[in-house]
Amino acid sequence: MSQTPHAVEARHLVKGYGVVRAVQDVSFQVPRGEIFGFLGANGAGKTTTLRMLCGLIRPTAGTALIDGFDVFAQPMEAKARLGYLDEEPFIHPHLTGREFLDYIADLYRMPRGPERHRRMERLLGLFELADRDGELVGAYSHGMKQKIGLASLLIREPSVLLLDEPTNGLDPRSARLVKDLLEELATRGTTVLLSTHILEVAQALCRRIAIMDRGHLVATGTMEELRTQAGSAQATLEDLFLRLTAGPESSELIERLLAPQP
Amino acid sequence: MSRSAVGIILRAEWRAWRNRIAKANPLRVVGLVVFALLGGTVFGGFLFALAAAAGHLLPSARDAMLAGAFTALSVLMLVVGFPSVIATYFAGRDLMQLVLAPVRSIEIFLARSLFAMSANLLVAVVFLIFVAGVGAGSGASPLYYLLALALVFVQVLLVTALQATFMAAVLRWVPARIARDVAVAVASIAGGGLYLAWNLTLRQTLGSFAPRHQPDLSSLVSSLQRIEWVPSSWPGHALSAVIEGNASAALVWTGVTLVFAIVVVGAAALLYERTLLAGLGLLGGVPSRWRTRRRKPPRVAAAGAGSPGFAIARKDWIAYRRDIRRLSRFLPAMIFLLAYAVLLIRPGRGIDLFWNDVFVVAFVSLFMSMMFATTAIPAERRGYQLLRLAPVTSWQLIRAKVLFTLVPVLALTGVISLGLSLAGGNSPWKTLQVALLAVWLGVGCVCIGVSAGAIDPNFESADDRRSVGIVGTFAAMGGELAFGLFSVGALALFYLAASLAAGNAVAGLPVAATPAFAVASVVIAVALAAAGASVVVLMLWLANSHLRGFENSIVSN
Ligand SMILES: Nc1ncnc2c1ncn2[C@@H]1O[C@H](COP(=O)(O)OP(=O)(O)OP(=O)(O)O)[C@@H](O)[C@H]1O
Ligand SMILES: [Mg+2]
Numbered sequence: 001m002s003q004t005p006h007a008v009e010a011r012h013l014v015k016g017y018g019v020v021r022a023v024q025d026v027s028f029q030v031p032r033g034e035i036f037g038f039l040g041a042n043g044a045g046k047t048t049t050l051r052m053l054c055g056l057i058r059p060t061a062g063t064a065l066i067d068g069f070d071v072f073a074q075p076m077e078a079k080a081r082l083g084y085l086d087e088e089p090f091i092h093p094h095l096t097g098r099e100f101l102d103y104i105a106d107l108y109r110m111p112r113g114p115e116r117h118r119r120m121e122r123l124l125g126l127f128e129l130a131d132r133d134g135e136l137v138g139a140y141s142h143g144m145k146q147k148i149g150l151a152s153l154l155i156r157e158p159s160v161l162l163l164d165e166p167t168n169g170l171d172p173r174s175a176r177l178v179k180d181l182l183e184e185l186a187t188r189g190t191t192v193l194l195s196t197h198i199l200e201v202a203q204a205l206c207r208r209i210a211i212m213d214r215g216h217l218v219a220t221g222t223m224e225e226l227r228t229q230a231g232s233a234q235a236t237l238e239d240l241f242l243r244l245t246a247g248p249e250s251s252e253l254i255e256r257l258l259a260p261q262p
Numbered sequence: 263m264s265r266s267a268v269g270i271i272l273r274a275e276w277r278a279w280r281n282r283i284a285k286a287n288p289l290r291v292v293g294l295v296v297f298a299l300l301g302g303t304v305f306g307g308f309l310f311a312l313a314a315a316a317g318h319l320l321p322s323a324r325d326a327m328l329a330g331a332f333t334a335l336s337v338l339m340l341v342v343g344f345p346s347v348i349a350t351y352f353a354g355r356d357l358m359q360l361v362l363a364p365v366r367s368i369e370i371f372l373a374r375s376l377f378a379m380s381a382n383l384l385v386a387v388v389f390l391i392f393v394a395g396v397g398a399g400s401g402a403s404p405l406y407y408l409l410a411l412a413l414v415f416v417q418v419l420l421v422t423a424l425q426a427t428f429m430a431a432v433l434r435w436v437p438a439r440i441a442r443d444v445a446v447a448v449a450s451i452a453g454g455g456l457y458l459a460w461n462l463t464l465r466q467t468l469g470s471f472a473p474r475h476q477p478d479l480s481s482l483v484s485s486l487q488r489i490e491w492v493p494s495s496w497p498g499h500a501l502s503a504v505i506e507g508n509a510s511a512a513l514v515w516t517g518v519t520l521v522f523a524i525v526v527v528g529a530a531a532l533l534y535e536r537t538l539l540a541g542l543g544l545l546g547g548v549p550s551r552w553r554t555r556r557r558k559p560p561r562v563a564a565a566g567a568g569s570p571g572f573a574i575a576r577k578d579w580i581a582y583r584r585d586i587r588r589l590s591r592f593l594p595a596m597i598f599l600l601a602y603a604v605l606l607i608r609p610g611r612g613i614d615l616f617w618n619d620v621f622v623v624a625f626v627s628l629f630m631s632m633m634f635a636t637t638a639i640p641a642e643r644r645g646y647q648l649l650r651l652a653p654v655t656s657w658q659l660i661r662a663k664v665l666f667t668l669v670p671v672l673a674l675t676g677v678i679s680l681g682l683s684l685a686g687g688n689s690p691w692k693t694l695q696v697a698l699l700a701v702w703l704g705v706g707c708v709c710i711g712v713s714a715g716a717i718d719p720n721f722e723s724a725d726d727r728r729s730v731g732i733v734g735t736f737a738a739m740g741g742e743l744a745f746g747l748f749s750v751g752a753l754a755l756f757y758l759a760a761s762l763a764a765g766n767a768v769a770g771l772p773v774a775a776t777p778a779f780a781v782a783s784v785v786i787a788v789a790l791a792a793a794g795a796s797v798v799v800l801m802l803w804l805a806n807s808h809l810r811g812f813e814n815s816i817v818s819n
Pocket of ligand 2: 046047048087164
């Protein structure tokens with residue numbers, strides 16, 4: 001093992017649900033301060049991988065390490081360093097935004113007092129939730145839930161962020177805000193793993209990209225490395241994605257759908 | 263439309279249910295079925311025999327028993343049924359889908375009615391056994407059983423429709439601003455009020471034990487002067503008329519029951535048509551705004567590190583006050599409980615009411631912990647994943663939930679036991695004993711209840727009552743009953759020991775008033791208390807190890 005462990009390391013992660021193999025032998029390492037992107041078709045296993053990394057689901061085989069701590073063997077150390085945002089953020093519907101942030105801060109034993117309060121107000125202001133006082137999180141719109149979920153991670157400044165489609169449902173301004181924020185956090189040493197379907201987000205943000213297909217990691221690397229792997233220097237990320245994740249051509253499918261029935 | 267929407271909806275519900283069973287562990291399903299069959303046979307047989315004996319030996323009380331049984335059924339359904347009525351008629355994402363589809367509200371109402379009745383029908387089976395037992399004991403004709411089956415079904419339908427009517431009426435005529443609160447109040451008063459009426463009825467009829475007057479049209483008038491006009495007793499009168507062979511009275515009582523049912527169901531269907539959308543908006547989810555006082559100066563004085571335990575407790579306290587389904591389940595039960603306790607408080611007449619008080623305290627502890635403790639952990643819902651993500655151990659979570667639940671349970675048992683003691687004129691020493699017992703039982707039952715909820719949680723359930731699985735419910739009931747019996751048994755043995763040591767033999771017990779027997783009963787008492795405590799420890803241990811290894815698929819919503 002090296003002196004400084006990787007911020008995130010997946011070692012031969014496997015997850016099976018009965019006969020369904022959701023994730024098969026996925027290994028990768030993410031150094032500190034890097035933004036790492038997960039791409040893949042619906043059902044490819046991105047969410048499952050992220051949930052194994054944060055300790056929500058136990059891998060059938062393999063290990064997940066956060067800052068060198070095994071998520072299942074040393075959960076307290078790993079969890080204190082980790083922030084995870086689910087596809088559909090976990091919230092408590094009957095709390096207001098402020099109460100929810102307070103709850104999360106308490107769960108992670110953050111010191112109470114004016115410092116925490118200022119931080120909370122700044123975050124609420126940043127995500128334009130400050131004037132939603134008295135409104136319950138359960139009644140928030142989809143994008144607002146996403147934002148309060150992000151705020152609940154950022155209030156505690158975790159060193160590793162695992163984000164499942166963080167810009168999903170955000171308006172253009174907020175999506176931009178999140179992108180800028182993640183870049184800024186990464187330059188300050190926060191490690192970010194995110195899954196996304198928006199190739200432009202992946203291309204703009206991520207230093208390295210992993211592409212998953214039906215539970216397998218089919219490619220990992222920077223854009224250049226992916227291009228060399230695919231053998232074409234001009235390929236866009238979309239080309240690479242379509243080439244690496246097999247499936248019939250969409251034009252063919254559309255033709256079949258719209259063809260007159262016999 | 264070629265097929266009826268009701269059929270399509272029900273078929274989809276049935277398929278979902280079948281898939282759930284198919285996905286469950288087959289061993290568990292078989293185990294549950296065997297357990298239910300065995301338990302059902304034993305319990306049902308006992309109930310049947312009891313009812314048959316009562317029907318045979320007390321012919322004059324048949325009418326009161328049947329009327330009482332039907333009213334008890336209605337009260338039980340009214341008290342426990344409101345949350346599921348709200349859930350099935352006015353909440354749920356699947357309901358949204360039905361509203362979007364070209365389906366008429368009346369069809370939604372009908373399809374949902376069967377769904378809403380399913381739980382109540384299960385409860386009704388118990389009453390059907392009782393009613394059948396009374397019939398068997400009275401040598402009733404086959405017509406009796408057929409009518410009983412039909413009337414129990416009608417009663418379930420009626421109560422369900424009544425609840426829907428209440429809710430719809432509130433939604434229709436009460437301003438939206440306060441509709442939620444009024445709905446909760448209606449739910450509580452409906453259950454509690456009818457319960458009191460029922461109790462008074464029973465006291466009057468069983469108290470007098472006078473031979474029943476002939477129940478025909480003329481007696482309807484005299485009945486009006488009694489509290490038996492409560493409609494829920496009508497089917498009981500109809501059945502007792504069948505036993506007596508009084509065809510005209512049976513027809514009249516059955517007729518009024520049916521007419522009443524038709525009126526209520528019709529009203530419910532009509533009102534539902536007009537309030538479905540309003541209800542979906544108001545009860546279907548979380549209220550969008552919560553009345554908070556105008557931004558008070560931020561509470562920043564608090565210093566020191568945040569504490570997960572207190573954070574969980576604070577959050578639960580806030581959520582409890584804002585969750586209408588929880589409130590509508592909790593308030594009627596509280597009224598029920600208080601009414602029960604008040605009815606058992608009797609002014610002291612020189613007799614020692616100590617054991618009466620012990621019984622009440624035990625009942626209240628059991629009831630309260632079934633109410634609060636069992637759902638404590640499953641009520642985290644999806645938010646439970648936040649706790650799994652946080653550096654909080656499952657033991658910390660259990661401890662926080664136990665401590666938070668203990669506060670209301672101990673407060674209420676304390677108030678009730680003090681009230682009993684004061685009203686009964688107990689000596690301070692006896693009062694202290696009752697209070698200590700309340701604390702012991704409260705702590706034990708809450709620990710068992712919280713653990714049972716943790717053993718079999720269903721975090722995806724939107725309704726508190728389905729948030730604990732069958733295994734958890736049985737574990738809670740079994741564990742609490744065992745603990746309660748051990749504890750009260752230990753107390754009784756201590757008393758026996760004291761009396762034996764003082765040289766007073768207890769009549770009917772084959773033990774002499776010698777020190778040896780006194781010591782022996784103290785030893786057994788201590789062993790029983792230890793057994794009770796070990797039930798608690800075992801449950802806590804099971805809960806902790808289960809939560810630690812917990813992994814369940816995370817379904818959205
Ligand atoms: N609880 C579960 N039980 C059974 N199968 C599951 C479960 N959760 C996920 N799966 C299966 O695992 C596979 C991977 O799912 P996953 O949610 O990880 O995909 P994803 O890459 O996140 O997809 P999306 O882009 O749609 O979010 C899918 O085939 C899914 O059906
Ligand atoms: Mg996903």
